[in-house]
Amino acid sequence: MPMNMNLRTFFSSALAVVIILLTVLLSYVIGNESTKSLEMRTGSSLGEVAYQMSENLDQFIWSRSGEIEVLSKLNAFQEPVHKEEIDGVLDELKKSMPVFSWVGYLDTKGNVISSTDDVWLGENVSERPVFKEGIKGPFVGDVHDAEDLAKLMPSSSEEPLQFVDYSTPVYNDQGNKIGVLAAHFSWEWSRQVEKSLIAPLQERLKGVEVFIVSKKDNTILLGPPNVMGQSFDSQALNQARSGKNSWILDSNSNNSSYLTGYSYSDGYLNYPGLGWTVIIRQPADVAFASVDQLEKLIILAGMATAVLFGILGWLMAGWIVRSLNQVVGTVDLLSSGVDVEISTSSRFKDIAILSASLRNLVSNLTKTETALTYISDMARHDALTGLPNRLALDDFLAHAVSRAKQNYTTLSFLYLDLDGFKRVNDDLGHDFGDRLLQEVSFRLLDCTRDNEIVTRIGGDEFVVILHTSAKKAMQEAEVVAKRIINKINEPFHIDGERIIVGCNVGAAVWSPESQDTSETLRLADEALYISKRSGKNRITFETAV
Secondary structure (H helix, E strand, C coil), X not given: CCCCCCHHHHHHHHHHHHHHHHHHHHHHXXXXXXXXXXXXXXXXXXXXXXXXXXXXXXXXXXXXXXXXXXXXXXHHHCCCCCHHHHHHHHHHHHHHCCCEEEEEEEXXXXXXXXXXXXXXXXXXXXXXXXXXXXXXXXXXXXXXXXXXXXHHCCCCCCCCCEEEEEEEEXXXXXXXXXXXXXXXXXXXXXXXXXXXXXXXXXXXXXXXEEEEECCCCCEEEECCHHHCCCECCCHHHHXXXXXXXXXXXXXXXXXXXXXXXXXXXXXXXXXXXXXXXXXXXXXXXXXCHHHHHHXXXXXXXXXXXXXXXXXXXXXXXXXXXXXXXXXXXXXXXXXXXXXXXXXXXXXXXXXXXXXXXXXXXXXXXXXXXXXXXXHHHHXXXXXXXXXXXXXXXXXXXXXXXXXXXXXXXXXXXXXXXXXXXXXXXXXXXXXXXXXXXXXXXXXXXXXXXXXXXXXXXXXXXXXXXXXXXXXXHHHHHHHHHHHHHHHHHCCEEECCEEECCEEEEEEEEEXXXXXXXXXXXXXHHHHHHHHHHHCCCCEEECCCC
């Protein structure tokens, strides 16, 4: 049963619902656009800083390696070797550039001839990559631990010391290799680069994290202390390795989302780079917190507005309802038989028009009822024979199907036409044909019961619907069909003319478990054409496949 709602409730509820829908729409549109704008702005900033950091790292190593290259050309390193002079050059280099944790001059066999702070002086380091690769040509080694060197180096950080290697061969005037100039850069300088670039960014963006990831095993070279040395995996890392410098909305294995800027270190000038990837990211919930707050504010404001407009709608509807109640009261009196007129005066023009219309409606209802009944009856009956037409057949079937389902019975469809009707029309004229159809209608009605229906579908085609049992539907339908054929076969006497026609019948049975009635009617129609091809006065039953 539908729920009834008075006008005041509807009006106030409708206003509140409209405001709520507008609020949801505005919240979605503004939130979506704000998220896109903030995502683009923040992501671009993260990507830009990642690129700057990558460039600074490459430029730093390029500068330091260039300094080592320049030193290797000094006369102090030529034969004969002047150890005191070399010691002075190396010590001055470390003093002016503390980033050089260790610088040493090695002979071609890997013996340390001179070194800063005399570290490894006189030792053979031929098995270390800094010599093994440096003797071949300029060499840059990735970030690594050096525990023995770290023990000798003072550190202001609690993190273990790490180093980047650089070495290059030293040649004499004749172009022969006479040694290797090697250096370890302290990785602590990367923190300085990070601080100089990230500090301004962190003033604007909370929760920003920085990672430098090695190309080898995706090891984290620089990042939060709790993840140092661990493997890093993300979509941003994969995109950076493809040579892109940009930003994305990324997620990790814990399904945490991050707005991530990334850049790939591909070297600087003649320095080829070590393939580092710089990742700068901010948690998505932190990045979009301002948008979430804006959406909540819009929703709260919308809810407050909805309540306000709901109260306003309630008051406005009460003013309108008072006028409507006057009209309703008059209509109730009319329905109870009291002779009273509906007033057409009202403070609202629309209600005055409604009152006038109701008064006119009441005065015309009695006249209209008879006309409507007649029109409805004519629309459902054939004008020539007076039999029900297809529209009436559909109405009949709707009730007959319901009744059959309740009683567990069936409906038999007889689809029939006249054999020889065209000859009557051609020989005697259409007036005789019309008279013949009327007489056929009378005989068909004599062959059926009151609760069954005979309809004219068109031309000389008729449909008869019978109520039959579930077990012997076809036998019962065949009995009526034979009765109809015998009845039609009897001569017709019309205006002194003796007319004889035949009849063919197609039949089909509908049951609650079978197809719908339109399909059953189609099967009966197909059965009729089989009967017509088989001869005169035939009955054919068709069943669903």
